Each structure stands twice: as structure tokens, then as C-alpha cells.
Amino acid sequence: ADATTPTPVATVSQYACQRQTTTENNNKIFTDAFEVLAESYEFNEMEGPCLAFRRAASVLKSLPWAVQCLGATEDLPCLGEHSKAVMEEILQYGRSFEVEKILSDERYQTLKLFTSVFGVGPKTGEKWYRRGLRSFSDILAEPSIHLNRMQQSGFLHYGDISRAVSKAEAQALGNIIDEAVHVITTDAILALTGGFRRGKEFGHDVDFIVTTPELGKEGHLLTSLIDQLEQEGILLFCEHQASTFDMSKLPSHRFEAMDHFAKCFLILRLENSQVVGGLHDAEEGGRSWRAVRVDLVSPPIDRYAFALLGWTGSRQFERDLRRFARMERRMLLDNHALFDKTKKEFLAATTEKDIFAHLGLEYIEPWQRNA
Ligand code: TTP
Ligand code: MN
Ligand code: MN
Numbered sequence: 001a002d003a004t005t006p007t008p009v010a011t012v013s014q015y016a017c018q019r020q021t022t023t024e025n026n027n028k029i030f031t032d033a034f035e036v037l038a039e040s041y042e043f044n045e046m047e048g049p050c051l052a053f054r055r056a057a058s059v060l061k062s063l064p065w066a067v068q069c070l071g072a073t074e075d076l077p078c079l080g081e082h083s084k085a086v087m088e089e090i091l092q093y094g095r096s097f098e099v100e101k102i103l104s105d106e107r108y109q110t111l112k113l114f115t116s117v118f119g120v121g122p123k124t125g126e127k128w129y130r131r132g133l134r135s136f137s138d139i140l141a142e143p144s145i146h147l148n149r150m151q152q153s154g155f156l157h158y159g160d161i162s163r164a165v166s167k168a169e170a171q172a173l174g175n176i177i178d179e180a181v182h183v184i185t186t187d188a189i190l191a192l193t194g195g196f197r198r199g200k201e202f203g204h205d206v207d208f209i210v211t212t213p214e215l216g217k218e219g220h221l222l223t224s225l226i227d228q229l230e231q232e233g234i235l236l237f238c239e240h241q242a243s244t245f246d247m248s249k250l251p252s253h254r255f256e257a258m259d260h261f262a263k264c265f266l267i268l269r270l271e272n273s274q275v276v277g278g279l280h281d282a283e284e285g286g287r288s289w290r291a292v293r294v295d296l297v298s299p300p301i302d303r304y305a306f307a308l309l310g311w312t313g314s315r316q317f318e319r320d321l322r323r324f325a326r327m328e329r330r331m332l333l334d335n336h337a338l339f340d341k342t343k344k345e346f347l348a349a350t351t352e353k354d355i356f357a358h359l360g361l362e363y364i365e366p367w368q369r370n371a
């Protein structure tokens with residue numbers, strides 16, 4: 001080869017949807033630190049620096065190699081001065097003093113604890129913190145605090161649902177829901193989505209899409225499914241949100257906005273005997289079951305590809321898909337639709353591949369979306 005020809009170096013895109021990110025993370029020491037910083041900024045409602053650290057972590061997660069010196073990060077996008085300073089500390093001392101300071105901070109620790117309860121977000125956590133509450137017993141002993149249904153279940157099943165869900169447990173739940181949904185309609189469509197579709201070994205919940213090939217029938221499907229799970233005696237908690245879907249609306253600009261499909265946030269009872277692989281931790285404690293968080297979303301069949309893409313995640317992958325669509329293609333993407341602002345028209349899709357193709361993106365497999 002010609003010695004003057006520069007070796008082509010594969011450049012890393014600033015968009016997660018142009019990177020392949022498997023569950024293997026070669027830079028966990030850095031990304032764990034960035035996640036603490038991002039969360040701390042989130043608790044302080046500083047969205048800018050929070051997103052900056054999430055982006056930086058996401059870039060490092062996509063690398064097939066471990067960063068061993070700061071020089072190696074020179075050509076990487078999304079790493080600002082602050083990120084690099086933290087990395088330098090970790091490279092030099094094996095830890096970041098800034099991160100350690102946050103981890104030992106009372107406010108951070110308390111908000112982290114409170115928001116680990118199902119149904120408690122940063123707003124509620126903050127409110128409780130400002131009232132001087134510091135522990136679960138403080139909250140439960142405070143008579144003026146009203147817990148909503150979700151939070152009550154969150155405390156009731158705290159031990160179980162804060163324990164990771166395994167792939168085998170996710171599969172068992174898939175079988176149970178598959179059976180239940182086919183009692184209602186023989187042509188039901190059930191798809192695993194969320195982290196387990198991305199190939200994760202563990203998750204905080206299990207996410208499914210349920211629908212039917214018949215447009216309009218999906219509305220009653222979710223309520224019937226909930227009734228069925230209730231009859232089976234495995235429904236420990238259910239918050240159902242009816243559909244507010246309106247196709248005449250343009251895709252949302254705001255990522256964090258929830259979608260408008262019918263959905264429910266559940267806690268289900270899973271028997272150990274239903275899980276392939278036998279004995280589990282809880283059984284040793286004399287229990288034969290555990291509680292598991294399950295999310296079900298029920299889009300109309302003509303929105304299936306958008307819902308599947310939106311619910312497969314990761315959250316960072318979804319953020320960057322929308323940002324890429326808007327910034328690079330003048331298109332609006334959300335969980336319902338893709339709208340071309342130049343042509344002023346909606347772009348139809350029956351598969352995820354159709355959506356990537358409309359966006360002029362190379363297809364990224366679900367297990368490569370762990371951004
Ligand atoms: P999560 O279940 O929160 O996250 P995850 O499955 O990636 O990881 P884990 O459960 O193991 O912590 O969300 C899955 C995807 O669903 C995520 O990309 C965001 C999306 N989602 C929506 O699009 N709309 C919603 O209303 C909710 C609750 C989630
Ligand atoms: Mn999930
Ligand atoms: Mn999650």
C-alpha cells in the first residue's frame with residue numbers, strides 16, 4: 001500500500017443510532033461514574049449536564065476496547081472537559097473523588113433510596129427530602145403523607161421488585177402472558193420488548209407489546225388480559241392507562257413525554273415452579289413465589305413497528321434516534337409515527353427495518369441498541 005495514504009480510522013458517530021452497542025461494556029469503570037454524575041444532575045434538575053454525561057457514557061459503551069489513556073479518547077464525540085477530567089482521575093487513582101463525594105452525600109443517597117420505590121419519581125423524592133424525611137420508616141411513620149396506590153404497592157413488594165429479574169423469569173412470564181392472551185383471542189400478537197429484547201441477562205421489569213391483527217380490537221384486549229390475570233390470581237397490582245392515541249397529531253418533540261397507547265404497569269406473582277432452572281433465592285427463605293414488575297403496551301396494529309422500536313430502547317438509543325431524525329433528516333419520530341417535515345407527510349412502516357430505511361440509517365439489531 002501507498003505509505004502516504006492515511007490509515008482510515010473508523011469515526012464514532014455522535015448518535016447512538018449510528019453505533020452498535022452490545023451488552024458487553026469495556027468501559028464500565030468510567031460509565032458507572034458518569035451514571036452517578038448524570039443522576040446527581042438529574043436530582044438537581046440540571047438537564048443539560050445530566051444528558052451530557054449520559055451521552056458520554058453511551059459513547060464509551062459502544063467501544064470494542066477499553067480506554068487506557070486519555071489520548072485514546074481524542075477522536076471520540078460527546079466527551080467534554082468535565083467528562084475527561086473524571087476519566088483522568090479514574091485512570092490515575094482508580095476512582096473519582098467527585099463521584100465519591102456524591103455517593104457519600106446525604107441528599108443524593110436519600111433521593112436514590114426514595115426513587116428506588118415503584119411510583120416515586122424525583123419530584124416526590126425531593127418533596128419528602130425537603131420535609132426532613134430520610135428513611136422508609138420516616139415516610140411510613142409520617143401520618144400526613146398520603147401514598148398513592150402505586151407507591152403503596154411499591155413499599156409492599158419492595159424487596160421483590162428491587163431484585164433483578166432474570167432472563168429465565170422473563171421467559172416464564174412470557175409464557176404465562178402468552179397463554180392468558182390466547183384465552184381471549186386466538187390470533188393475539190405478543191412480543192417481548194425492552195431490555196430483554198436487547199439481550200440483557202437481567203432487568204428491572206419485563207416489557208411486552210400485545211395487540212391483534214384486527215385494527216381497533218386492541219383496546220378491549222388489554223382490559224380482558226388484565227381480567228384474565230386477575231382470575232388466575234396472579235395480579236398483585238395494576239395501573240391501567242386507556243389509549244389517548246390520535247393519529248392526526250404530529251409526533252411529539254419532547255422525548256420524555258409518554259406515548260398515547262393503552263398500557264398498564266403491573267406487579268405479577270410468579271411461582272418458582274414456573275421458572276425453568278429450578279430453585280431460587282426466595283425459595284430458601286420459605287417462599288415459593290416472587291413479585292415481578294411487568295409493563296404491557298397495546299398499540300393498534302398499524303403502529304406496531306413504531307411501538308416496537310420505541311419500547312425496545314435503550315432510552316439513550318431512543319433519544320438519539322429522535323435527535324438524529326430531527327437534526328439530520330428534518331423528520332419527527334416518536335412511538336406512534338414518523339413525519340417528514342419537508343414533504344409534509346407521514347411515512348408508513350410495518351417493520352423496524354422500514355423505519356431505519358426511511359431515516360437513511362443502517363439497520364441496528366435490538367441487541368446492538370444497548371446504548
Ligand atoms: P424500561 O423498562 O424502563 O427500561 P429497559 O427495559 O430498557 O431496562 P430495565 O427494565 O431492565 O431497567 O423501558 C423500556 C423502553 O420503553 C424504554 O426505551 C422507554 C420505553 N417506554 C416508552 O416509550 N413509553 C413509556 O411510557 C414507558 C414506561 C417506557
Ligand atoms: Mn424494562
Ligand atoms: Mn429501567
Ligand code: MN
Nearest residue numbers: 194205207295
Ligand atoms: Mn418497563
